[in-house]
Amino acid sequence: MSEAPEVNRGPVVTPLRVVIALCLFAPFVAMLWVGSYAKTDPAFIGIPFFYWYQMLWVLLSTLLTVTAYKLWQFDQRGRRNQGGGAAK
Amino acid sequence: MNDGVNGVALAVFIFFFLAVTVMGFLAARWRRADDEHSLDEWGLGGRSFGTWVTWFLLGGDLYTAYTFVAVPAAIYAAGAAGFFAVPYTILVYPLIFTFLPRLWSVSHKHGYVTTSDFVRGRFGSKGLSLAVAVTGILATMPYIALQLVGIQAVLDVMGVGGGEDTNWFVKDLPLLIAFGVLAAYTYSSGLRAPALIAFVKDTLIYIVIAVAIIYIPIKLGGFDDIFAKASDAFAQPNPATGAPRGALVPGDAGQWTYATLALGSALALFMYPHSITATLSSRSREVIRRNTTILPLYSLMLGLLALLGFMAIAAGVKVKNGQLAIPQLFEDMFPDWFAGVAFAAIGIGALVPAAIMSIAAANLFTRNIYKDFIKPDATPREETRVSKLVSLLVKVGALVFVLTMDKTVAINFQLLGGIWILQTFPALVGGLFTRWFHRWALLAGWAVGMVYGTVAAYGVASPTQKHFGGSSKEIPGIGEIGYIGLTAFLLNVVVTVVLTFVMKALKAPEGVDETSPSDYTADAGDPGVKVELPPATAGAGH
Numbered sequence A: 001m002s003e004a005p006e007v008n009r010g011p012v013v014t015p016l017r018v019v020i021a022l023c024l025f026a027p028f029v030a031m032l033w034v035g036s037y038a039k040t041d042p043a044f045i046g047i048p049f050f051y052w053y054q055m056l057w058v059l060l061s062t063l064l065t066v067t068a069y070k071l072w073q074f075d076q077r078g079r080r081n082q083g084g085g086a087a088k
Numbered sequence B: 001m002n003d004g005v006n007g008v009a010l011a012v013f014i015f016f017f018l019a020v021t022v023m024g025f026l027a028a029r030w031r032r033a034d035d036e037h038s039l040d041e042w043g044l045g046g047r048s049f050g051t052w053v054t055w056f057l058l059g060g061d062l063y064t065a066y067t068f069v070a071v072p073a074a075i076y077a078a079g080a081a082g083f084f085a086v087p088y089t090i091l092v093y094p095l096i097f098t099f100l101p102r103l104w105s106v107s108h109k110h111g112y113v114t115t116s117d118f119v120r121g122r123f124g125s126k127g128l129s130l131a132v133a134v135t136g137i138l139a140t141m142p143y144i145a146l147q148l149v150g151i152q153a154v155l156d157v158m159g160v161g162g163g164e165d166t167n168w169f170v171k172d173l174p175l176l177i178a179f180g181v182l183a184a185y186t187y188s189s190g191l192r193a194p195a196l197i198a199f200v201k202d203t204l205i206y207i208v209i210a211v212a213i214i215y216i217p218i219k220l221g222g223f224d225d226i227f228a229k230a231s232d233a234f235a236q237p238n239p240a241t242g243a244p245r246g247a248l249v250p251g252d253a254g255q256w257t258y259a260t261l262a263l264g265s266a267l268a269l270f271m272y273p274h275s276i277t278a279t280l281s282s283r284s285r286e287v288i289r290r291n292t293t294i295l296p297l298y299s300l301m302l303g304l305l306a307l308l309g310f311m312a313i314a315a316g317v318k319v320k321n322g323q324l325a326i327p328q329l330f331e332d333m334f335p336d337w338f339a340g341v342a343f344a345a346i347g348i349g350a351l352v353p354a355a356i357m358s359i360a361a362a363n364l365f366t367r368n369i370y371k372d373f374i375k376p377d378a379t380p381r382e383e384t385r386v387s388k389l390v391s392l393l394v395k396v397g398a399l400v401f402v403l404t405m406d407k408t409v410a411i412n413f414q415l416l417g418g419i420w421i422l423q424t425f426p427a428l429v430g431g432l433f434t435r436w437f438h439r440w441a442l443l444a445g446w447a448v449g450m451v452y453g454t455v456a457a458y459g460v461a462s463p464t465q466k467h468f469g470g471s472s473k474e475i476p477g478i479g480e481i482g483y484i485g486l487t488a489f490l491l492n493v494v495v496t497v498v499l500t501f502v503m504k505a506l507k508a509p510e511g512v513d514e515t516s517p518s519d520y521t522a523d524a525g526d527p528g529v530k531v532e533l534p535p536a537t538a539g540a541g542h
Helices: A015-032 A049-083 B007-029 B039-047 B051-062 B065-078 B080-110 B115-123 B126-158 B168-189 B192-220 B222-235 B252-269 B273-280 B285-294 B296-314 B322-333 B336-374 B380-404 B407-422 B425-433 B439-458 B484-506 B535-539
Strands: B472-474 B481-483
Touching: A015 A049, A015 B080, A015 B252, A049 B080, A049 B285, A049 B296, B007 B126, B007 B168, B007 B192, B007 B336, B039 B273, B039 B336, B039 B380, B051 B192, B051 B273, B051 B285, B051 B296, B051 B336, B065 B080, B065 B126, B065 B296, B065 B322, B065 B336, B080 B115, B080 B252, B080 B273, B080 B285, B080 B296, B080 B425, B115 B126, B115 B336, B115 B425, B126 B168, B126 B273, B126 B322, B126 B336, B126 B380, B126 B407, B126 B425, B126 B439, B168 B192, B168 B336, B168 B380, B192 B222, B192 B296, B192 B322, B192 B336, B222 B296, B252 B407, B252 B472, B252 B481, B252 B484, B273 B336, B285 B296, B296 B322, B322 B336, B336 B380, B380 B407, B407 B439, B407 B484, B425 B439, B425 B484, B439 B484, B472 B484, B481 B484
Parallel strands: none
Antiparallel strands: B472 B481
């Protein structure tokens, strides 16, 4: 699955869009690499690492998705202004 | 367990249940449109929901009562392996960020109500659309049945529903009443009913989790004690297998299973008809993107909830049926009145998704079986009537399922349903981004995935079951144990790609694509995309 252009102006792949893709892709690397977090230490308030680390990633992935969302809006605005007037 | 009825808890439960019943019927008047006799109105709430309603609706829809009972139950039974639900729900949101807005746009532009509508429009293939529709209905039915299992667990712990010796009618009467009420307001109010009730459900759930995660550890002496006790319990050998019962952290062998289950489930979630119904009811594509940034709050809650499984072990909850572990924990730990609130949260938590699922399955039947194959000239009013009736039938079917068959049958089918629904991914998500895939190749890939998944799941034995004993099996060629659904999905993709090359070489007819590239990016307010679709869209010639 690739990021699809919503406003079809300008190049499809831009540095901004690469950053968006990375934001969306990072959680997959972190979560599917189970070996990186399958351990009990260090514990946090008595909760083993395995559990609090994944819950931390709920927050991290949310921040990343928010970032992707904001960047996407920025990307779209930029393209609309470039073309002038209502986009699409 | 059945040591008498917990009167206070039951009273609180009934209070909340009555409250949402009234709301369910009043919901018909909420944001009512001029013409309520169209499928857009009844089945998609007029496609009018904003960010917050959509958030509650999707949250209420995806995080079901069964989830609340089953995830901690899995932790209670085996430890770490059950926690895959958390990475699973983490991965869902970046994933849907990429494709769901496109589905929203094209569906609004063409008046699609179901995913099968889209598949038929995109690939010009009624056969492929039928395959997607049937898969959706098959996967949804056992899911509805499991919602009933969730309500049953709560009723059991409250002491209503009786013991083994009461006759079946008295035993099942509370469940029959609950479902009768649910069926009645879904029939009259459509998607508006679960949307409104979801507010109550989620508020209750958040309150219960917030209290549970602070109050119970204090009573049990902190997380250190809880995990120490759980660790001891997991080290005890399972009498059936002789192996330890579980582990706090997945071992090397379990890591593939953990990752493939998380990924496969994440890919599958938004293939379920009820997820799509809730998505398409939103007002604009921005609502969907914004929701991918706020829905993870539910994942956090799910993670906290999963920890309750450890608390149940530490609190010494002993149940034969793991599904009862969490309701029993609430009953043991909380004062009666608050246990009632917690039970109400689970009970209402079952009603919201059950309503949405039955609407989604009914829409699939009406649009992609009834209209496509039985009565092509059905008017929107007729469509709505058929959908309402089918939503009743679907629920009655689920009820019969739960009352007449063993619970494990529902669980087995739910497991299969997850594997099956994932096989519609290439047609749906593939179709959203490219028209390269050939329709016949997609159909063949789907069939191969379905057959492989079913056969493989049939062959999995567990200490208690000869077949359907689990959802993971050795991945051919890799040798690790992985989620069957994901293996079937990969096979499906390989077959689809190879056959697409073959079909193109043979110049097999491609079918007519009624969509155009700009349809996938259209937003509310653009030409041809009305914020509220007129009822005529359903009959506008596709």
